[in-house]
Amino acid sequence: MQTFQFKSNLSPVDAGRREALLEAPGFGRVFTDHIATIQYSEECGWHNAKIGPREPFSLDPATLVFHYAQEIYEGMKAYRMPDGGGALFRPDANARRFRNSAERLAMPALPDNLFIESVRELVRVDRAWIPSTAGSALYLRPFMIATEVVLGVKPSSEYLYCVVATPVGPYFKGGSVTLWISENFSRAAPGGTGEAKCGGNYAASLAAQAEAIQQGCEQVVFLDAIERRWVEELGGMNVFFVFDDGSLQTPPLTGTILPGITRASLITLACDMGLTVREEPYGIDQWEADAKSGRLLEAFACGTAAVVTPIGKVKGRRHGFTVGNGGMGPVTARLKSVLLGIQNGCAPDHHGWLDRLF
Numbered sequence: 001m002q003t004f005q006f007k008s009n010l011s012p013v014d015a016g017r018r019e020a021l022l023e024a025p026g027f028g029r030v031f032t033d034h035i036a037t038i039q040y041s042e043e044c045g046w047h048n049a050k051i052g053p054r055e056p057f058s059l060d061p062a063t064l065v066f067h068y069a070q071e072i073y074e075g076m077k078a079y080r081m082p083d084g085g086g087a088l089f090r091p092d093a094n095a096r097r098f099r100n101s102a103e104r105l106a107m108p109a110l111p112d113n114l115f116i117e118s119v120r121e122l123v124r125v126d127r128a129w130i131p132s133t134a135g136s137a138l139y140l141r142p143f144m145i146a147t148e149v150v151l152g153v154k155p156s157s158e159y160l161y162c163v164v165a166t167p168v169g170p171y172f173k174g175g176s177v178t179l180w181i182s183e184n185f186s187r188a189a190p191g192g193t194g195e196a197k198c199g200g201n202y203a204a205s206l207a208a209q210a211e212a213i214q215q216g217c218e219q220v221v222f223l224d225a226i227e228r229r230w231v232e233e234l235g236g237m238n239v240f241f242v243f244d245d246g247s248l249q250t251p252p253l254t255g256t257i258l259p260g261i262t263r264a265s266l267i268t269l270a271c272d273m274g275l276t277v278r279e280e281p282y283g284i285d286q287w288e289a290d291a292k293s294g295r296l297l298e299a300f301a302c303g304t305a306a307v308v309t310p311i312g313k314v315k316g317r318r319h320g321f322t323v324g325n326g327g328m329g330p331v332t333a334r335l336k337s338v339l340l341g342i343q344n345g346c347a348p349d350h351h352g353w354l355d356r357l358f
């Protein structure tokens with residue numbers, strides 16, 4: 001096991017300023033004092049694991065990642081515990097997904113223990129940055145970039161892995177989100193990179209997201225690329241539907257949907273509550289019909305950043321409807337509070353999901 005060499009930031013943000021920033025951090029605009037980095041080369045494998053001051057990189061303009069987007073990332077949070085301690089939520093699941101993303105992008109696998117240790121070490125060093133206000137957390141962004149300097153198209157022979165940390169408040173300000181149904185753009189296709197967490201997927205979704213904003217909506221809901229009929233997910237969140245018989249449904253993981261850890265956790269928690277959860281395709285026309293007939297009572301989006309956010313209105317060129325009363329339904333509220341209870345250390349952690357750091 002590698003040990004992380006530690007170099008302290010000699011000019012950290014002063015405590016008073018940090019406390020002020022933690023009051024209302026926004027999302028991903030304020031960063032902690034340190035960064036974790038590990039290098040990879042074909043000759044040495046993973047080496048030079050470090051926690052050091054957060055500072056700009058210097059990279060050659062011909063570095064591969066700038067040209068062919070060989071990049072992957074993760075998103076996870078460290079939570080403040082009621083006794084003042086800190087904990088991660090299911091970091092082993094992020095480590096596994098990071099390895100799967102690496103494989104799809106022809107990048108070297110970072111061993112799970114090295115991934116988890118890098119995040120733990122960074123959070124321990126920057127522990128003062130974990131906010132304690134309700135709905136806030138320290139968001140962690142592990143990522144890996146191709147750093148070989150060459151313009152030939154091929155997998156890089158060198159990589160840089162990093163973790164940066166940013167205190168965050170709630171991702172969405174309002175109570176629920178309004179969705180725009182993208183008819184012209186796809187997020188992912190069979191055989192593509194939809195189930196890998198890579199920056200390229202987001203680059204490809206931005207034009208659709210811009211269209212959504214232009215149409216007065218906050219987020220895009222993507223349909224499958226072949227039939228343009230089956231609901232897949234939002235640009236960065238999975239979706240769930242709640243029916244009048246108390247059952248839940250979410251699209252199955254068939255390769256074009258990102259396997260969310262929030263999604264998986266909510267399926268487990270819903271089953272614990274005795275609810276039926278189906279992982280089955282759901283058509284956009286059916287969604288509209290069910291919302292209008294009252295068979296569908298609630299719908300919500302979920303992810304590490306968004307946690308659990310109700311879907312209020314859905315619009316498209318051929319569609320327009322409201323789900324339930326457009327606000328947070330009781331099943332959505334219950335699932336959200338059970339999940340947050342575990343993450344914030346306020347409810348019993350029956351599945352052993354919390355990784356207590358200090």
Ligand SMILES: *Cc1c(COP(=O)(O)O)cnc(C)c1O
Pocket residue numbers: 075197233234235236237238258259260261262263302303304305
């Ligand atoms: C990260 C992500 C999600 C949510 O995954 P979580 O592990 O729950 O945070 C959903 N969809 C996409 C496209 C994502 O990138």
